[in-house]
Amino acid sequence: MPQLARHAFLHGALAIVPLSLAVAPWGLLAGSMAIEANLTALQGQGLSAIVFAGAAQLVAIGMLKGGANLASILLTTLLLTSQHLLYGLSMRPVLSPLPLRWRMGLGFLLTDEFFALTSRYDQQQFNRWYALGVGLTFYVAWNLFTLVGIIVGQNIPHLDQLGLDFSIVATFVALITPLVRNLPTLVCVAVSLFTSVLFTHWHWETALVAAGLLGMGAGFVCQKLAEGRS
Amino acid sequence: MIWLLIAGMGTLVFLNRYAFLEPRLPLRLGSNARQFLGFAVPGMLTAICGPIIFMPDHQLDLSLLNPYLLGSLVAIALVLLTRRVLLSMLVSMLIFFLLRSWLA
Numbered sequence: 001m002p003q004l005a006r007h008a009f010l011h012g013a014l015a016i017v018p019l020s021l022a023v024a025p026w027g028l029l030a031g032s033m034a035i036e037a038n039l040t041a042l043q044g045q046g047l048s049a050i051v052f053a054g055a056a057q058l059v060a061i062g063m064l065k066g067g068a069n070l071a072s073i074l075l076t077t078l079l080l081t082s083q084h085l086l087y088g089l090s091m092r093p094v095l096s097p098l099p100l101r102w103r104m105g106l107g108f109l110l111t112d113e114f115f116a117l118t119s120r121y122d123q124q125q126f127n128r129w130y131a132l133g134v135g136l137t138f139y140v141a142w143n144l145f146t147l148v149g150i151i152v153g154q155n156i157p158h159l160d161q162l163g164l165d166f167s168i169v170a171t172f173v174a175l176i177t178p179l180v181r182n183l184p185t186l187v188c189v190a191v192s193l194f195t196s197v198l199f200t201h202w203h204w205e206t207a208l209v210a211a212g213l214l215g216m217g218a219g220f221v222c223q224k225l226a227e228g229r230s
Numbered sequence: 231m232i233w234l235l236i237a238g239m240g241t242l243v244f245l246n247r248y249a250f251l252e253p254r255l256p257l258r259l260g261s262n263a264r265q266f267l268g269f270a271v272p273g274m275l276t277a278i279c280g281p282i283i284f285m286p287d288h289q290l291d292l293s294l295l296n297p298y299l300l301g302s303l304v305a306i307a308l309v310l311l312t313r314r315v316l317l318s319m320l321v322s323m324l325i326f327f328l329l330r331s332w333l334a
Contacts, residue, residue: 025319043232050240059278060239066281070235077239080274081246082267088250096253107248166298166326169282170305170319172275177309179272188269189276196280201290208277215273220266 005129012117012133019113020141026054027142029167031149033058037065041150048146052111052139055175056080058168063208072206079212087115094126102128109135184226188219297333301326 027048034044039061047057056077063073087110088095095106106128118131180186192215199207249255283298284291294300305322312318 025316039232043236046233046236047239050236051243053239053243055275056239056243059274060235062278062282064232064235070231070238073235074238074242076274078242078246079270081243082270084243084246085249086264086267088247092250095251103251104248107251108244110247165282166301167319167323169279169298169302170322170326172279173302173305173322174309174315174318176272176275176279177306178313178315185269185272188273192273192276193280196277197284197290200281200285207281208274211280212270212274212277215276216266216269219269219273220262223265 008127008129009133012127012130012135013137014133015117015130016113016134016137016141019116020138023054023113023138023142024145025167026058026171027145028149028152029171030054030057030061031146031151032153033061033149033168034146035150035153037061039064041154044150044153045143045146048143051077052108052142053077053081054142055172058171062165062168068208072209075206075209076212079209079216083112084110087112087119090119091115094121094123097123098128106131106135109139111135111138113138184219184222187222188215191215191218295333297326297329300329 030048031044034047034057035041039047047060051057051060059076059080060073063076068076088107091110095103098106109132114131114135117134118126121127176189180189192211195214196208196211199211204210279302283302284296286296286298291298301322304325305318308318308321309315
């Protein structure tokens with residue numbers, strides 16, 4: 001690695017440190033929840049190492065505990081991580097001209113946090129080594145916190161009775177609330193909340209996906225109606 | 231089954247991330263598709279929270295003294311008042327645990 005590249009890499013690694021620390025509770029949760037859902041330590045670590053998507057990991061673990069089937073977990077993963085399509089589209093001008101190994105490497109590392117730090121650069125300013133420093137540091141931090149969560153989850157008994165499932169609710173509520181800034185999003189959340197409880201009460205296998213899609217559809221229709229009126 | 235799930239999830243997440251970085255792909259998401267996908271985070275995350283809040287132990291609990299419901303309301307209030315996600319999570323979890331031991 002030439003000196004300029006090393007400098008850019010370290011610059012990126014330093015820039016992501018605060019966000020890497022803020023993700024610690026999520027990582028701990030991802031590790032300990034995996035153990036709580038009866039995954040092995042290797043499987044818990046594998047989720048963080050291979051999937052590398054906090055919300056999708058926690059949701060998959062939650063659905064596994066609820067007895068959901070493979071197809072509905074995969075469909076939920078696809079829907080939950082679909083915002084990455086938009087990140088990819090937005091970063092297409094700077095990332096798509098890169099060689100294949102860079103595209104695939106930085107593509108794998110394209111998280112919400114990565115996007116937040118690197119998307120502001122245009123084609124002239126964008127430095128692939130800076131982006132690699134950001135992405136790799138965050139990846140290592142996420143996996144280290146997951147490992148700590150796995151160790152804690154294995155050594156503290158009755159972790160499942162500590163109400164850890166509320167931490168998913170607390171985390172998601174804290175993420176959803178700032179998004180509810182307009183009527184369509186409020187309608188989306190309301191429809192999704194009501195139908196998810198109703199469908200689960202009816203013991204539907206695909207309750208969560210169906211409720212999520214209905215909520216998204218309701219929000220979308222609401223937005224279209226508002227656009228049509230203005 | 232678990233490893234199949236991990237491999238499947240890893241593939242799907244990577245495809246979502248990589249799809250538009252592929253230079254040979256001429257496709258673009260239409261504005262309707264983008265708008266619909268824009269509701270994915272609130273819609274999907276809410277759907278996951280719903281049953282955890284209102285069906286603890288797989289039993290419908292619509293009581294106002296349900297600690298999951300009270301804890302969620304506290305979390306919403308804290309986010310709106312403080313705008314600090316991490317703080318709101320931690321404080322609402324603490325209040326949830328207190329409520330649960332009182333109301334149990």
